[in-house]
Amino acid sequence: MKFGVTGFAGSGKTTLFNAMTGLDAPVGLGGTTRVGTVRVPDPRLDFLSGLYSPRKTTHATITLRDVPGEHGGGRRVLSARTLQAIRDRDALCLVVRDFTNPALEEDPYPLGELRSFHEECVLADLGVAERRLDRARKERADVREIDAFATAVRALEAGSALRQLSADELHRGFLRGYGMLTDLPLLVAVNVAEERAGELPHSDLLAEVAATGGSAMVLSASVEAEIALLAPEDQAEFLADMGIGEPTLARFIRCAYELADLISFFTVSEDEVRAWPIPRGTVARAAAGHIHSDLERGFIRAEVTPYGALAECGSEKVAKARGAMRVEGKEYVVADGDIVHVRFNL
Numbered sequence: 001m002k003f004g005v006t007g008f009a010g011s012g013k014t015t016l017f018n019a020m021t022g023l024d025a026p027v028g029l030g031g032t033t034r035v036g037t038v039r040v041p042d043p044r045l046d047f048l049s050g051l052y053s054p055r056k057t058t059h060a061t062i063t064l065r066d067v068p069g070e071h072g073g074g075r076r077v078l079s080a081r082t083l084q085a086i087r088d089r090d091a092l093c094l095v096v097r098d099f100t101n102p103a104l105e106e107d108p109y110p111l112g113e114l115r116s117f118h119e120e121c122v123l124a125d126l127g128v129a130e131r132r133l134d135r136a137r138k139e140r141a142d143v144r145e146i147d148a149f150a151t152a153v154r155a156l157e158a159g160s161a162l163r164q165l166s167a168d169e170l171h172r173g174f175l176r177g178y179g180m181l182t183d184l185p186l187l188v189a190v191n192v193a194e195e196r197a198g199e200l201p202h203s204d205l206l207a208e209v210a211a212t213g214g215s216a217m218v219l220s221a222s223v224e225a226e227i228a229l230l231a232p233e234d235q236a237e238f239l240a241d242m243g244i245g246e247p248t249l250a251r252f253i254r255c256a257y258e259l260a261d262l263i264s265f266f267t268v269s270e271d272e273v274r275a276w277p278i279p280r281g282t283v284a285r286a287a288a289g290h291i292h293s294d295l296e297r298g299f300i301r302a303e304v305t306p307y308g309a310l311a312e313c314g315s316e317k318v319a320k321a322r323g324a325m326r327v328e329g330k331e332y333v334v335a336d337g338d339i340v341h342v343r344f345n346l
């Protein structure tokens, strides 16, 4: 899962990126595009790790790419370089500024940043869709493809994001590979001043985010940066003092998972306990392919124990004795939290 962290100049992207990845990229300067990884916290994985005491515990990860905003000019536009850096992502996190940044002249205007971002993305997608539609018509391409791009053009001309269209309305298969920005899942992080870290998003902003088919959350990037420096046992107290219930990182990742419609299944052994992120609806054989292509090719069956049953029984042996372990075939749709053993033969 590759996230692009994007937004306009000085909104706090790099501060947030550092807090999440534990890296130490310079803040307040624009700078270069950077990549870091975030471990997906999962209490179920912690429990399984305690159960198996494996040599290695491997969390699912999310890759973040921090894309600097455009400095100078004053207008909120996305340059070709920025567009290039966010097009190939699986999802976008737009950081909008809702704190006074002394380095910038403009007062905070998160709603304006959100609108500008949306408009810029719509325009960029419209350009791509119109060009492809023209060419598809000239080439007498598949009518379904022409129809898909005509639908996209109509929606974009009306100012809508493509992600707002259902699978029935838009045949997405034809759009794959064109890097449509408004079709990427969008998480809007409203970056507020420290003293407002525990707030909920403004209703007008929430409404605007919902109208573009995204999700929103409030955070304070500088508070997150402070939390990241604390020992785990001190973090809870600090969060309580700030009026924040749950660490933002955990919330952010939950939102990201929901947005991208990902679930996790687990593999367990004395060697490694590991979480595997897969799109919801993935069948057992394809899920096995995430582990290794050999497991997909030689797939025979999967032995599946739901996490809840294993947690209750305390071991796979007991779970099996109580009939909680099932044998599933290649078409089985893997459920969130399944503990899976793949049997295969090459």
Ligand SMILES: Nc1nc2c(ncn2[C@@H]2O[C@H](COP(=O)(O)OP(=O)(O)OP(=O)(O)O)[C@@H](O)[C@H]2O)c(=O)[nH]1
Pocket (backbone or CB within 6 Å): 007, 008, 009, 010, 011, 012, 013, 014, 015, 016, 026, 027, 028, 029, 030, 031, 067, 068, 069, 070, 099, 100, 101, 191, 192, 193, 194, 219, 220, 221, 222, 223
């Ligand atoms: N008060 C306050 N300041 C913040 C917050 N987040 C970031 N800042 C400050 O805002 C300035 C810009 O932060 P960056 O994280 O570099 O912003 P950016 O979005 O990466 O900026 P560009 O990459 O240049 O577009 C820094 O001085 C940060 O310390 C916040 O939540 N509250």
Ligand SMILES: [Mg+2]
Pocket (backbone or CB within 6 Å): 013, 014, 015, 027, 028, 029, 030, 031, 066, 067, 068, 069
């Ligand atoms: Mg930056």
